[in-house]
Amino acid sequence: MDPSSTLDEVRELALKCTKCGLAQRRNSVVFGEGNPASPLVLVGEGPGDQEDKSGRPFVGAAGKLLDRALLDNGLDRTDVYICNIVKCRACDWRGESAFNRPPTPEEISACSDWLDMQLTAIAPKVILCIGSPSANALIRKGFQITKERGQLMNCKYAKVAIATLHPAYILRQRGQRSDGGYSLLVEDIARAWMHACVD
Numbered sequence: 001m002d003p004s005s006t007l008d009e010v011r012e013l014a015l016k017c018t019k020c021g022l023a024q025r026r027n028s029v030v031f032g033e034g035n036p037a038s039p040l041v042l043v044g045e046g047p048g049d050q051e052d053k054s055g056r057p058f059v060g061a062a063g064k065l066l067d068r069a070l071l072d073n074g075l076d077r078t079d080v081y082i083c084n085i086v087k088c089r090a091c092d093w094r095g096e097s098a099f100n101r102p103p104t105p106e107e108i109s110a111c112s113d114w115l116d117m118q119l120t121a122i123a124p125k126v127i128l129c130i131g132s133p134s135a136n137a138l139i140r141k142g143f144q145i146t147k148e149r150g151q152l153m154n155c156k157y158a159k160v161a162i163a164t165l166h167p168a169y170i171l172r173q174r175g176q177r178s179d180g181g182y183s184l185l186v187e188d189i190a191r192a193w194m195h196a197c198v199d
């Protein structure tokens with residue numbers, strides 16, 4: 001089976017999804033992008049404002065930091081595939097203003113069939129979970145990102161999964177005397193890519 005044609009079919013269906021309330025006020029279903037033949041898939045939490053507007057994952061400030069960390073490993077978005085556990089922006093509305101919030105367990109569960117079909121179609125060697133909601137969904141509940149990041153973990157969709165710090169967390173943590181964990185993100189991408197590139 002050609003994995004990309006299956007992925008196209010899944011995308012087409014996902015773009016029409018109304019399985020949860022996030023469908024009501026979204027601008028885009030942010031399905032995912034990159035190289036579906038890549039041995040490495042990066043999975044984040046869910047789209048924010050910029051991603052909802054553009055329909056592309058990780059294009060805001062956190063995405064720019066992720067691009068930099070990929071580049072520090074000699075990689076770009078054509079080398080990997082990037083998606084999220086939830087495909088629509090999770091936010092609360094007050095009048096016409098939207099405020100980002102984490103997706104609820106119900107929203108994560110409503111979206112899990114899309115992620116399941118997407119990862120099954122791509123069948124990567126390695127999954128890099130970006131942040132703890134992704135690690136909780138794909139590695140195990142209760143995953144402790146600061147203690148367990150960078151370690152090789154089991155995952156049903158890949159030979160191995162590794163979790164790393166979310167770039168949005170790094171942006172919040174970093175200060176004059178700390179890189180906020182950026183070097184760990186670069187290190188974890190290197191590790192994930194190394195395992196993705198060996199047989």
Ligand code: URA
Nearest residue numbers: 044045046047057058
């Ligand atoms: N944060 C995520 O987890 N995913 C995105 O696509 C953007 C920001």
